[in-house]
Amino acid sequence: MLVEAKYLLEQAGLTKNEVKTYLALLEIGLTTTSAIIKKTGINTSKVYESLERLLKKGLVSYSIIKNKKHWQAENPERIKEFLEEEKKKIEQKEKAIEKIIPELLLKKQLKEDTAQYKVYEGIKGIKTARENVLNVLKKRETFYIILSNYPEDKKLEAYWVDFQKRRSAKGIKCKYILNQTLKKTGAKRKKIPLSQTKYVTAEILSPTWMEIYSDHVGIGVLSGKPSIFVIKNKEIAKGFLNYFNFLWKTSNP
Numbered sequence: 001m002l003v004e005a006k007y008l009l010e011q012a013g014l015t016k017n018e019v020k021t022y023l024a025l026l027e028i029g030l031t032t033t034s035a036i037i038k039k040t041g042i043n044t045s046k047v048y049e050s051l052e053r054l055l056k057k058g059l060v061s062y063s064i065i066k067n068k069k070h071w072q073a074e075n076p077e078r079i080k081e082f083l084e085e086e087k088k089k090i091e092q093k094e095k096a097i098e099k100i101i102p103e104l105l106l107k108k109q110l111k112e113d114t115a116q117y118k119v120y121e122g123i124k125g126i127k128t129a130r131e132n133v134l135n136v137l138k139k140r141e142t143f144y145i146i147l148s149n150y151p152e153d154k155k156l157e158a159y160w161v162d163f164q165k166r167r168s169a170k171g172i173k174c175k176y177i178l179n180q181t182l183k184k185t186g187a188k189r190k191k192i193p194l195s196q197t198k199y200v201t202a203e204i205l206s207p208t209w210m211e212i213y214s215d216h217v218g219i220g221v222l223s224g225k226p227s228i229f230v231i232k233n234k235e236i237a238k239g240f241l242n243y244f245n246f247l248w249k250t251s252n253p
Helices: 002-011 016-028 033-040 044-056 077-114 122-136 154-169 180-190 234-250
Strands: 060-065 068-073 117-121 142-147 173-179 195-200 208-213 216-221 227-232
Touching: 002 016, 016 033, 016 044, 016 060, 016 068, 033 044, 033 068, 044 060, 117 122, 122 154, 122 208, 122 216, 122 227, 142 234, 154 173, 173 180, 173 234, 180 195, 195 234, 208 234, 216 234
Parallel strands: 142 173, 173 195
Antiparallel strands: 060 068, 117 227, 142 208, 208 216, 216 227
């Protein structure tokens, strides 16, 4: 029970030292700082810091007895009030952030307009790059993918499927050109609405994949150090799309 109480109090926003101090006061009652130090095993300066923070949060109070501060814990019901106050503060911060988001987005857009390429590293980076597809493409536009090699990864596969379902829900089409060895993967993808698949000969094998969307081209690799290189350039994207369309015409359903 005590372990659970400590965990929940930390989740409520108290530090470990604050939790120890507060629980000690609940157990001891009205007492001096030295008694708290002895009970908790926390060093003097840290106990003083914890008491001051708990005081500001309204969770402890003190009385002066014989020219010495004596501390006591407030009613545990005060924790609920503290959480409500914190909730209101968070809501106020959210409203303040909402007001400046348009300005921040504009600054980001101005920077991105000058950027021609980005490198995303790691699985999280690859996911970040892929999510950008949904920000760039609009309903009825098409996302193009060429994939000839696919290392098995259950967690990543679950993400790919989830992404494609969300892509489909937005009305964005997807065309896959896959290696013949990936027919099982292709069959899964084709079941998702607005998806088309075609296959190239098994001899065409590469550790990388390519994706094209609007004026973006991504070249990614999962083996070794997972990463994706994304270029933003209309002419380059047009050239890669021409290559995709050529392969599409010569590929098998």
